[in-house]
Amino acid sequence: MTRIVCLANSWKHGERCIAGIDTFKKQWIRPISDLEKGKISKAMRQINGIEPALLEVLDIPLAVTPSEEDWERENRVLLAGKWKRLGQVSVDFLKPFCENEGYILHNDQRYVTMEYLQSLPLEERQTLQLVEAVDFRVRSTGKRFEGVEKWSGTVITVGGQEMTGMITDPVLNRRLSLGDSPPSRCLVTFSLSWPWVPGGWKEDGNPCWKLIAGVIPCSA
Incomplete structure (x- = not known):
């Protein structure tokens, strides 16, 4: 186990x-x-x-x-x-595991290409990261295919990094859709998606998008 x-x-x-x-x-x-x-x-x-x-x-x-x-x-x-x-x-137990300095998942863009990840040694192919946010803002971006409202979030970490990603945490999505406010200070798990190329994509490579996969309020 x-x-x-x-x-x-x-x-x-x-x-x-x-x-x-x-x-x-x-x-x-x-x-x-x-x-x-x-x-x-x-x-x-x-x-x-x-x-x-x-x-x-x-x-x-x-x-x-x-x-x-x-x-x-x-x-x-x-x-x-x-x-x-x-x-x-x-929450306090987890704070030492936050990576707040440097980039969130390899760079300052909203995606990392699969080709770049595959060029790295296996031990450097990071696709998950926990950060501590001092500011967290959200906006609705429409409906998922199940009819559930979609949300995007923007995080600013204690180290000054800023990153925006789609929120795939179903509990937080449900709370936001019911009118709850997002926690301003929280721990955020970023995860890379499987490669997905949007319409009109003109860059090289297959992008893996940075997702907000879990949000834990610091008051928890």
């Missing part, structure tokens, strides 16, 4: 992407299945019918090492077995 603190339970192609940090090894972990693009189904992830929540400590049956052929260094293949919920950590 691999033990992580859950820092993302986000939308992924009709299912979810689960990710978190192994706090003992100080490593990001993203369970992947044999489904399309590694997404994690409800039957796989729910524990006694309940979704994994941010800040929860989870035991998940996973392969020990990443595949050398995988472009996301954090990926671990999901093995047979039941997930376990062991408790919860505090």
Whole structure:
């Protein structure tokens, strides 16, 4: 079993992407299945019918090492077995794991190309990052295909970095759609999407977009 603190339970192609940090090894972990693009189904992830929540400590049956052929260094293949919920950590416990200096995921753009990631050694292909935000602003960008409102967020970190990304945290999306205000100070998990080329794309390469996959208010 691999033990992580859950820092993302986000939308992924009709299912979810689960990710978190192994706090003992100080490593990001993203369970992947044999489904399309590694997404994690409800039957796989729910524990006694309940979704994994941010800040929860989870035991998940996973392969020990990443595949050398995988472009996301954090990926671990999901093995047979039941997930376990062991408790919860505090926001203060997680702050030492924030990376607030330098770029958010490789550069100051909203995407990183797959070609660039593949040019890096496996240990440098970072696709997940936790930051502490001192300002967080949101705006509605229309409707998802399920009819759920879509939101974009802009984060400014304690280190002065600014980044905008689509919000794929379903809990936060629901709260924003109900009229709640976003937390101004929070911990934010950024994750890279699978490559997606929008219409009219004129740049080189296949862009992987920076997503806001999990948001934890600092008052939590």
